[in-house]
Amino acid sequence: MDILFLGTSAAEGCPALFCECDVCVKTRILGGKNIRSRSSIQVDGELKIDWPPDTYLHLLKNNLNLARVKYLFITHNHYDHLHPDDLTMRQKPFAHMKDGSNLHIYGSRDTVDQILKVVEDPSKLGLILHRLEPFETVDAGKFKVTALPADHASDRVCLIYLIESRGRIILHGYDSGFFPEEAWQRMKDYRFDLVILDCTNGALPHTRYHMGLEGVVRVKKRMISEGIADKDTLFVATHFSHNGLLTYDELVSRLLPEGIETAYDGLTIEI
Numbered sequence: 199m200d201i202l203f204l205g206t207s208a209a210e211g212c213p214a215l216f217c218e219c220d221v222c223v224k225t226r227i228l229g230g231k232n233i234r235s236r237s238s239i240q241v242d243g244e245l246k247i248d249w250p251p252d253t254y255l256h257l258l259k260n261n262l263n264l265a266r267v268k269y270l271f272i273t274h275n276h277y278d279h280l281h282p283d284d285l286t287m288r289q290k291p292f293a294h295m296k297d298g299s300n301l302h303i304y305g306s307r308d309t310v311d312q313i314l315k316v317v318e319d320p321s322k323l324g325l326i327l328h329r330l331e332p333f334e335t336v337d338a339g340k341f342k343v344t345a346l347p348a349d350h351a352s353d354r355v356c357l358i359y360l361i362e363s364r365g366r367i368i369l370h371g372y373d374s375g376f377f378p379e380e381a382w383q384r385m386k387d388y389r390f391d392l393v394i395l396d397c398t399n400g401a402l403p404h405t406r407y408h409m410g411l412e413g414v415v416r417v418k419k420r421m422i423s424e425g426i427a428d429k430d431t432l433f434v435a436t437h438f439s440h441n442g443l444l445t446y447d448e449l450v451s452r453l454l455p456e457g458i459e460t461a462y463d464g465l466t467i468e469i
């Protein structure tokens with residue numbers, strides 16, 4: 199599978215919209231991999247995770263053809279992961295798609311309800327909405343995707359995803375704190391090739407609702423001790439906030455010795 203990290207920030211972006219903190223000041227000076235837009239990944243050009251408000255920026259920066267995306271999995275309905283208004287551009291005269299194929303959108307009931315507040319008639323936009331429950335598995339073309347519960351918010355259902363294709367398995371793990379025990383139990387059935395983890399809190403130690411360096415290292419150690427991952431598993435941390443207090447180079451210097459890669463906007467991985 200070809201994985202493209204389109205955005206790698208927390209909700210406010212980095213530099214953050216109105217922020218003058220040290221990290222945002224440094225980010226504006228250093229530029230490059232320090233500049234982060236709201237989080238999303240794309241797999242093989244046809245499966246996408248999340249629909250952030252920076253989707254149009256991602257299209258411009260990566261020369262994307264979103265008409266070719268067939269499956270969109272939404273982690274949860276916080277606005278940095280779901281900006282449903284842009285879905286309304288999927289109709290004439292705003293879009294003229296050659297084969298007119300449908301876009302299947304999957305998410306928790308809260309996510310689907312949020313989309314329906316904006317999109318009155320999904321079929322008019324070629325959208326097929328699927329409500330997913332935690333632990334449910336669906337076939338999406340060549341992909342088999344399983345939803346697991348995240349530890350992220352108490353007022354809505356938030357999901358992480360296991361994506362399987364051609365004998366390879368990705369765990370897409372943001373937004374989440376240290377995973378709930380029932381998610382760990384289900385993961386025991388797998389051996390991951392790529393693990394993508396939430397590192398919003400950076401240098402800070404908290405592991406509820408989001409993780410930081412300590413959390414991702416703890417997840418990696420437990421996965422290896424339980425055989426869910428091994429020496430060939432690739433670990434990537436993403437969804438970084440300026441409030442985690444670290445620039446890109448500082449994150450790399452802390453994560454690399456732990457065998458964890460630091461994501462940046464535009465990172466590509468092939469597994």
Ligand SMILES: [Zn+2]
Nearest residue numbers: 208209278373
């Ligand atoms: Zn987020």
Ligand SMILES: [Zn+2]
Nearest residue numbers: 217219222440
């Ligand atoms: Zn800041």
Ligand SMILES: [Zn+2]
Nearest residue numbers: 274276350373
């Ligand atoms: Zn969130």
